[in-house]
Amino acid sequence: MERRISGVRHMCTLTLLLVSVCPLCCRASWMWLGVTAAGVPEKLGCANLPLSPRQRELCRRKPFLLPSIQDGARLAISECQSQFRHERWNCSTTGQPTVFGYELTSGTKETAFIYAVMAAGLVHAVTRSCSQGNMTECGCDARLRGGGSAAEGWHWGGCSDHIQYGTWFSRKFIDNAVKNMSTSRGGYTLITMNQHNTEAGRQAIERTMSTDCRCHGVSGSCAVKTCWRTMAAFERVGVYLKERYERSVQVSDRSRKNTRRKEQRRLPVDKHQLIFFNKSPNYCLEDRRRGIAGTRGRRCNRTSTKPDGCNLLCCGRGYNTHVVRNVQRCECKFVWCCFVRCRRCESMNDMHTCK
Ligand SMILES: *[C@@H]1O[C@H](CO)[C@@H](O)[C@H](O)[C@H]1NC(C)=O
Ligand SMILES: *[C@@H]1O[C@H](CO)[C@@H](O)[C@H](O)[C@H]1NC(C)=O
Numbered sequence: 001m002e003r004r005i006s007g008v009r010h011m012c013t014l015t016l017l018l019v020s021v022c023p024l025c026c027r028a029s030w031m032w033l034g035v036t037a038a039g040v041p042e043k044l045g046c047a048n049l050p051l052s053p054r055q056r057e058l059c060r061r062k063p064f065l066l067p068s069i070q071d072g073a074r075l076a077i078s079e080c081q082s083q084f085r086h087e088r089w090n091c092s093t094t095g096q097p098t099v100f101g102y103e104l105t106s107g108t109k110e111t112a113f114i115y116a117v118m119a120a121g122l123v124h125a126v127t128r129s130c131s132q133g134n135m136t137e138c139g140c141d142a143r144l145r146g147g148g149s150a151a152e153g154w155h156w157g158g159c160s161d162h163i164q165y166g167t168w169f170s171r172k173f174i175d176n177a178v179k180n181m182s183t184s185r186g187g188y189t190l191i192t193m194n195q196h197n198t199e200a201g202r203q204a205i206e207r208t209m210s211t212d213c214r215c216h217g218v219s220g221s222c223a224v225k226t227c228w229r230t231m232a233a234f235e236r237v238g239v240y241l242k243e244r245y246e247r248s249v250q251v252s253d254r255s256r257k258n259t260r261r262k263e264q265r266r267l268p269v270d271k272h273q274l275i276f277f278n279k280s281p282n283y284c285l286e287d288r289r290r291g292i293a294g295t296r297g298r299r300c301n302r303t304s305t306k307p308d309g310c311n312l313l314c315c316g317r318g319y320n321t322h323v324v325r326n327v328q329r330c331e332c333k334f335v336w337c338c339f340v341r342c343r344r345c346e347s348m349n350d351m352h353t354c355k
């Protein structure tokens with residue numbers, strides 16, 4: 001533990017030194033909470049976490065939110081990995097404070113997805129905690145209470161998820177001092193691009209909310225309904241953002257004067273869209289300098305024509321076939337009394353991995 005703490009301290013000193021050079025590494029490093037074990041952030045305390053000075057201050061003022069911040073980061077990272085498990089870039093993380101390495105600052109679609117999903121995860125986790133009554137600062141959405149439509153036989157009730165607090169916190173925690181986002185005319189900077197995508201991620205929570213109802217009345221007659229607003233399961237948010245990722249919009253990079261701007265969007269982009277300015281690498285080959293793992297050794301599907309197919313995933317390099325033996329319990333029977341007896345069934349399966 002001692003060593004780990006001093007390691008983090010060292011890293012934070014480094015982080016502080018880098019603030020002026022590269023504010024993004026620091027802003028993003030809260031994501032580290034998502035790859036560290038539960039309870040560790042509380043043990044380290046706000047001062048020793050890889051947070052920006054603003055975030056550290058917020059952490060100090062609202063220490064009760066630390067578990068939710070960690071939950072949000074973990075939720076987002078695992079959803080990112082689930083959405084991309086069949087792709088060449090599979091959202092793998094490092095134990096380093098930058099967590100995503102190259103993709104975090106590359107200004108690509110992958111960067112866009114990371115920022116969006118992380119912000120959404122934070123809103124989701126904080127809101128969940130509010131709804132469960134774990135917080136004194138927030139609870140269920142009371143504004144709806146008492147409303148509804150008597151004529152249509154329903155009214156608001158139960159606990160409607162109150163995303164305003166989570167959204168507010170996610171903005172406060174993630175966005176840095178750059179307040180004004182209407183910068184698209186002259187192109188985006190990496191900071192404003194990330195901010196746009198972060199906000200699009202928060203919007204995804206709102207967009208995927210739905211209304212649930214429960215029926216009351218004599219034996220299921222549903223004469224009266226109680227309804228409440230609820231956030232979608234985070235997998236649904238992940239699917240939504242993955243679709244946004246597929247249709248993300250290329251914008252111009254303000255820092256590059258000579259890019260051929262005509263090809264790129266100059267109009268302000270809808271706030272729900274994800275934006276990026278750099279084309280993604282193909283992620284085929286290992287590139288240590290950029291921290292790209294490449295697809296060698298990845299498991300692929302020989303018959304699939306989708307990204308998980310050996311052709312696409314292995315970038316045409318071909319694949320190796322291994323035979324793997326699977327042992328399972330099968331033909332289980334209940335034996336009087338009282339145990340279950342099973343047979344062992346073996347099967348041989350082909351497994352393919354990229355060359
Ligand atoms: C992603 O792929 C690499 C190999 O390229 C593999 O080592 C890693 O475990 C994968 N990560 C996830 C989260 O699937
Ligand atoms: C709320 O608090 C309970 C008890 O401390 C805990 O088990 C639960 O995980 C918390 N929920 C959230 C969303 O933080």
Ligand SMILES: *[C@@H]1O[C@H](CO)[C@@H](O)[C@H](O)[C@H]1NC(C)=O
Pocket residue numbers: 179180181182
């Ligand atoms: C952002 O700046 C523009 C002009 O530069 C201004 O019209 C707009 O009101 C500002 N927006 C915010 C939210 O401050």
Ligand SMILES: *[C@@H]1O[C@H](CO)[C@@H](O)[C@H](O)[C@H]1NC(C)=O
Pocket residue numbers: 301302303304305
């Ligand atoms: C491989 O892809 C095919 C076609 O998409 C699918 O039917 C099959 O279940 C996949 N196999 C595995 C092991 O995922």
